[in-house]
Amino acid sequence: xxxxxxxxxxxxxxxxxxxxxxxxxxxxxxxxxxxxxxxxxxxxxxxxxxxxxxxxxxxxxxxxxxxxxxxxxxxxxxxxxxxxxxxxxxxxxxxxxxxxxxxxxxxxxxxxxxxxxxxxxxxxxxxxxxxxxxxxxxxxxxxxxxxxxxxxxxxxxxxxxxxxxxxxxxxxxxxxxxxxxxxx
Numbered sequence: 001x002x003x004x005x006x007x008x009x010x011x012x013x014x015x016x017x018x019x020x021x022x023x024x025x026x027x028x029x030x031x032x033x034x035x036x037x038x039x040x041x042x043x044x045x046x047x048x049x050x051x052x053x054x055x056x057x058x059x060x061x062x063x064x065x066x067x068x069x070x071x072x073x074x075x076x077x078x079x080x081x082x083x084x085x086x087x088x089x090x091x092x093x094x095x096x097x098x099x100x101x102x103x104x105x106x107x108x109x110x111x112x113x114x115x116x117x118x119x120x121x122x123x124x125x126x127x128x129x130x131x132x133x134x135x136x137x138x139x140x141x142x143x144x145x146x147x148x149x150x151x152x153x154x155x156x157x158x159x160x161x162x163x164x165x166x167x168x169x170x171x172x173x174x175x176x177x178x179x180x181x182x183x184x
Contacts (some may be wrong), residue, residue: 005066008050009074012081017051017073019044025073029080032121032141039071051077079141086150089172092165094156098132099127103137108157108167111179116156121122122149135170 011017015029021168023038038044042065043054051073078084090097096107104116111177118124121142127135138150150169159166159174168174 005055005063005070007070008047008052009052009070009077011046011069011077013169016076017077019046025076027073027076027080031080031083034080035140036069036072038073039065042068042069044065044073058160065104066125074133075143076105079143082148083139083141083178084143085137085139086146087137088138088150088153088167088168089170090136091159095134095165097136099124099126104153106134106153106156109165114155114156116147119145121145136167 012029015027018026018028020026023040023042023044024035024052025038025044026033026035041056041062043056045054047050053070054064055062060078067131082093090106092109095109098105102118104118104126106114106116107112108114116124118138122138122140122145125137125139127137129135136153138146140146140149154167154169159168159172161175162179163176164174164176172173
């Protein structure tokens with residue numbers, strides 16, 4: 001059984017946490033500001049250098065929300081202090097990516113280029129190494145939004161199992177299939 005909710009959330013010196021009316025938790029740091037509306041049953045307290053989340057009863061609903069809100073607040077604290085990033089690798093002959101005026105332009109083997117406008121709070125950069133695969137980096141302070149944008153970009157051309165071409169996360173393993181064999 002998990003006890004994630006019982007762990008205190010360490011708060012760095014440069015990060016300030018405020019619990020306002022109606023359990024609105026606001027986290028401010030050097031990279032920005034995030035806020036989260038916490039369920040009224042869950043109690044959030046800020047101590048010296050750490051934040052704790054408490055539940056009123058042992059009901060299944062309260063137990064699940066306890067760990068959830070602790071994880072969400074921990075992600076907010078990490079996001080405003082360090083930020084999050086996901087790296088995507090573009091593999092395929094003629095597959096390219098570039099950023100012009102904060103718009104990601106992708107050539108993924110279709111008859112047309114794909115233009116991806118990132119939402120506010122997300123930074124996209126492209127690293128092109130000669131002879132290597134193109135790396136697209138998605139960065140921001142909101143963990144959920146960074147993951148969602150990276151998944152949307154990957155979904156534009158997921159890696160196919162025969163040649164492995166497409167967009168994949170860096171370090172992702174793509175299970176390969178054997179192709180057709182010629183009849184002899």
